[in-house]
């Protein structure tokens with residue numbers, strides 16, 4: 317039996333009195349791309365933060381390569397080294413150049429020599445067409461460039477699981493594609509990814525599996541063809557209808 | 566961003582009742598400067614005349630502004646002031662470091678750090694609740710009186726320690742405000758990259774926090790520069806104490822004026838610099854956000 321790359325079992329989370337995740341079960345296979353969709357407040361961000369151990373869960377288990385990373389006594393920093401996460405905004409450290417942003421973790425966490433870390437960073441930047449931004453500060457980059465650098469920074473520690481939390485929703489429309497293309501390239505490289513997104517066209521295009529979250533529950537999941545064309549739940553249909561009405565699908 | 570009137574335009578001319586002003590022309594700016602200068606000179610002349618011609622002035626001059634007394638007392642006051650400056654520099658350096666450590670401890674999260682956090686909070690609350698002068702008396706007279714073996718007994722040492730402790734509590738709160746002003750995503754991003762809490766604070770949060778609170782730190786600096794004189798209650802012969810001794814001997818207060826002038830010599834430029842820096846900082850932030 318092959319274990320999934322990532323598996324959530326009965327994960328629940330409440331903030332104060334508010335139940336944000338309810339018995340979430342999810343299995344992500346190696347090299348699989350899972351998109352999380354659902355209305356605002358349905359718990360997508362919280363789920364990603366729980367996977368990254370940035371938010372502690374109340375009950376359930378999170379298995380990474382078969383080992384429960386939510387169990388007490390697990391070294392969260394070690395777990396985080398194996399995955400990368402990119403948020404909607406404010407990812408980059410404004411007081412550091414692009415190069416320093418990218419090399420901070422390799423150098424301070426992984427003990428890589430500065431010269432080596434910088435070489436790797438430059439190669440990554442070149443690979444994503446950002447060579448000329450090496451020494452810029454984040455506020456001199458466009459929003460799309462900032463997000464691409466944030467992705468590169470997360471990749472610099474060579475994670476094999478990437479989490480994306482609406483990385484394009486703070487961007488001007490014309491900048492969205494350049495960031496999504498980076499994610500597509502990662503998929504082609506076989507990266508395992510969990511992506512919370514409002515970009516339905518992108519989800520349909522890139523996902524192997526789409527999960528519809530509703531009030532902290534995974535109400536429905538399956539291949540994009542099935543979820544987008546013939547959703548079985550009324551709530552999913554309503555959600556998609558609203559998206560279609562808004563002209564976003 | 567809300568609309569704000571740039572500071573420079575406020576003094577430029579009346580716009581309260583007229584239609585919106587056209588962009589200010591050069592002659593207009595020159596005229597405004599001339600008016601400001603002329604009215605300042607006029608004000609100073611009138612004020613000086615009022616003071617100098619008053620009946621009390623001869624007595625005031627004799628007691629406070631007496632040149633021969635000034636010449637007599639100045640060397641002692643100056644050497645006392647040199648001690649003030651050295652105390653200030655030593656204390657400020659230690660305060661800036663110590664308070665940052667306290668603020669960082671206070672910002673640690675998670676139940677494991679509760680005892681440390683609690684200690685920091687108790688320290689800050691206790692110290693901030695005690696007048697500086699009381700702390701100076703308490704440590705400066707109290708601890709040497711205990712005659713504990715191996716513990717320094719110098720008044721200077723304990724006076725400075727009291728100042729450092731007191732100011733560190735205040736400054737720690739300044740730093741903490743700065744730390745809290747940094748967006749939560751920054752902490753999350755840093756942690757997600759595998760940095761420990763300490764690393765995240767040190768490499769990511771604190772550099773941004775310090776930049777945000779430099780104006781407040783400068784204000785604290787101005788205030789400490791004056792408050793070092795408080796150690797005079799322990800008999801330490803700094804500038805004010807020297808002036809005090811002279812006044813007790815001669816019943817002439819020119820020494821106080823001499824000390825005041827020396828303090829002003831340092832604190833006015835620093836205050837101007839703090840203002841200039843704060844304004845520049847604000848303007849830069851505005852230009853970034855628009």
Ligand SMILES: Nc1ncnc2c1ncn2[C@@H]1O[C@H](COP(=O)(O)OP(=O)(O)OP(=O)(O)O)[C@@H](O)[C@H]1O
Nearest residue numbers: 331334336354355356357358359360361362363482
């Ligand atoms: N730190 C927190 N403390 C309290 N409540 C929180 C916290 N974080 C999130 N919540 C609440 O949890 C719910 C789910 O939030 P979450 O950010 O996961 O939703 P989301 O699906 O990502 O929404 P969006 O599409 O708007 O990003 C919301 O109601 C939110 O108010």
Ligand SMILES: [Mg+2]
Nearest residue numbers: 360361362482
């Ligand atoms: Mg969200």
